[in-house]
Amino acid sequence: xxxxxxxxxxxxxxxxxxxxxxxxxxxxxxxxxxxxxxxxxxxxxxxxxxxxxxxxxxxxxxxxxxxxxxxxxxxxxxxxxxxxxxxxxxxxxxxxxxxxxxxxxxxxxxxxxxxxxxxxxxxxxxxxxxxxxxxxxxxxxxxxxxxxxxxxxxxxxxxxxxxxxxxxxxxxxxxxxxxxxxxxxxxxxxxxxxxxxxxxxxxxxxxxxxxxxxxxxxxxxxxxxxxxxxxxxxxxxxxxxxxxxxxxxxxxxxxxxxxxxxxxxxxxxxxxxxxxxxxxxxxxxxxxxxxxxxxxxxxxxxxxxxxxxxxxxxxxxxxxxxxxxxxxxxxxxxxxxxxxxxxxxxxxxxxxxxxxxxxxxxxxxxxxxxxxxxxxxxxxxxxxxxxxxxxxxxxxxxxxxxxxxxxxxxxxxxxxxxxxxxxxxxxxxxxxxxxx
Ligand SMILES: [Zn+2]
Numbered sequence: 001x002x003x004x005x006x007x008x009x010x011x012x013x014x015x016x017x018x019x020x021x022x023x024x025x026x027x028x029x030x031x032x033x034x035x036x037x038x039x040x041x042x043x044x045x046x047x048x049x050x051x052x053x054x055x056x057x058x059x060x061x062x063x064x065x066x067x068x069x070x071x072x073x074x075x076x077x078x079x080x081x082x083x084x085x086x087x088x089x090x091x092x093x094x095x096x097x098x099x100x101x102x103x104x105x106x107x108x109x110x111x112x113x114x115x116x117x118x119x120x121x122x123x124x125x126x127x128x129x130x131x132x133x134x135x136x137x138x139x140x141x142x143x144x145x146x147x148x149x150x151x152x153x154x155x156x157x158x159x160x161x162x163x164x165x166x167x168x169x170x171x172x173x174x175x176x177x178x179x180x181x182x183x184x185x186x187x188x189x190x191x192x193x194x195x196x197x198x199x200x201x202x203x204x205x206x207x208x209x210x211x212x213x214x215x216x217x218x219x220x221x222x223x224x225x226x227x228x229x230x231x232x233x234x235x236x237x238x239x240x241x242x243x244x245x246x247x248x249x250x251x252x253x254x255x256x257x258x259x260x261x262x263x264x265x266x267x268x269x270x271x272x273x274x275x276x277x278x279x280x281x282x283x284x285x286x287x288x289x290x291x292x293x294x295x296x297x298x299x300x301x302x303x304x305x306x307x308x309x310x311x312x313x314x315x316x317x318x319x320x321x322x323x324x325x326x327x328x329x330x331x332x333x334x335x336x337x338x339x340x341x342x343x344x345x346x347x348x349x350x351x352x353x354x355x356x357x358x359x360x361x362x363x364x365x366x367x368x369x370x371x372x373x374x375x376x377x378x379x380x381x382x383x384x385x386x387x388x389x390x391x392x393x394x395x396x397x398x399x400x401x402x403x404x405x406x407x408x409x410x411x412x413x414x415x416x417x418x419x420x421x422x423x424x425x426x427x428x429x430x431x432x433x434x435x436x
Contacts (some may be wrong), residue, residue, distance in 0.1 A: 001073040002088070003112060004039035004048050004059045010115070011039075012092050013050070013057055027052050034059075043069035043118045068119035076114035076125045082153075084143035086248060090176065091127045091141055093253055097286045098130055105288060107133045122167070124160040129169070132288065138164040141246065143176040145192065157194045172292070173198040174246040174255070182258075182273040187228045189260055191243075191269040196262055199241040204295045208240040208259055208274050211304055215311050225311060225318045228272050231264045240274050244294060247279065255285035257295055275303045355382040370436045371407040373399065379411060384420045398424075403432040 002013045016033075017026040031050040033039070039048045039059060044067035048059040061070065080087060091112075098110040113126040126138030142157070164171045175198065182189045216222045219235045230236075240259050247254045256279045260271035280296040287293045358378040373395075380386040386394070398404045404427060413426045 001059050001069060001114075002057075003042060003115060005042050005045070006039055010042055010112070012088075013059060014088075015092070017057075027057065041067060041069060042115050043067050069115065071121070072114040072118040072125065075123065079125060080127075082144060083141075084176070087141060087143045087176075090143070090174070090246060090248070090253060093282060094139065094141065094174070094286065095128050097282050098128065098288075101286075101288050105132070108288060113138065122163075124163045126164060126169070126171075130292075136169045137172055137292075138167075138169040139172045139174070141174045141176065142198075145175060145177050151193075154192075154194045158197050161197050171198075172200060172244070172294075174244050176246045176248070182276065184276075185227060187226050187273045189258070189271050189273045191260070191262075191271055193267065193269055195243055196265065196269060199243050199260075199262075200294075201239075201241055202294055203291065204257075204300055205240040205242050205259060207300075207304075209238050211308065212238050212240070212274070215308065222311075223272065225314050226272075227314070230272075231270055236261055236263050236272075242294070244285075253282050254279045255282065255294075256280070275307070278303065351382055354378065358382060371411060373407055376407040376411055376414075380414055380420075380423075383414060384418070384423055386420055390420045393424075394427075398427045398430075402427070402430070404430055405436050406433040407436070409433065 003010050004013070005011075006016070013030075016030055017023065018029060019026070021029065027050070031052075034048060034050040037047050039050075040046060041048055041059075041061065044061075044065075046061060046065050046067070048061060051058055051060045061067065095110065095112065098108075102108050102110060109131045111129050111131075113129050116129040117125060126140045128139040130137045130139055140160075145153075161171055161173075175195070212222060216225070219238060222238075223230055223235065238261065240261055243258045243260070245256045245258065247256065256277050257275070258277040259274040261274060262269070262271050264270040278296065278299045280299065284296050285292075285294055358375065361375050361378070377386075377391060380391075380394075384390075398410075404410060409430075410427075413430065414423050417423050417426065
């Protein structure tokens, strides 16, 4: 194990090495101090020795004295084997900042997970267990994250997260990753599958929910105004969640908080970026009041203000666009009505011309000679709106077969009716004509 009690405080073995000495000498000095009884087990309080071998530098019980911490440590070591080398550095920094607050907050207790849960045979262990006012939180640091691959890790983390929750602990994850990139224009972010599980719901997220609902209760409008394109057929409800990323600096670490509304819950995991994400230093992020701060108050207020201003500015543009689209649609509908009316009027005028011409011909013929079939046809086209098939029917059935060849008589009949079918009824009753 890498921790021991030294002068009633828990120390990390690497921190006890005198860095002004060559490593070998520093280790030797540490070993001597251990042999004099400087370091004891946090669990059974027996004295520990210093061992340095293939597995690195660690504390060990004397042969035959191993306690339950040994087992817990084995589980934890196995679990953290996949982590990057700086994982332990991040863990120690977070532990130190939290631990320092124990002095001013008697309700707070902070312990490394494998020590806090030694003897309880847990199959997963958080890096740190923080207990405050009776609420336990499992704090875990995650390094070596490859967003694209690592389906196995996704499964393992889901299991681990559920395990802690089952044990009655709140969970808090700090993810050591590259900067999360959001598309400023469309506010879309893409999450790694596990991030949906590892996100938190903090009081600040609830404040964001309140702000968003205040701006618009309609998610559809909210997304539309913010130019966010949802890939899902069903829009999510307003439920802001947060993710905490960890960034290693040269001497310290910084945290950043990203807030989002999970949208597409199958790959690719798209979300609506509620904030742009901002950084804060470790003491701000981990300062404890009612809860761990995990936010920077001024930054948070600034982001609220920024979002509200952006929404209102875009809302003006959005409304103008909606109005423009509506006006355009109305203008198009009006134009179509006018075009239809004009076409109809042209059609009526054309009919009128044909009708006049046919009537004049008929009058002219009427006085001198009998009406021609052609003259009748033109008149019927106008008067009964006779179609080409009807014209063929008239020609073959009634003129040809029935012998109705007096076209002046047929025009007389046609003038008594207003449809071709009514005209046919009269034709069927009409006896064969003997002459034109
Ligand atoms: Zn022990």
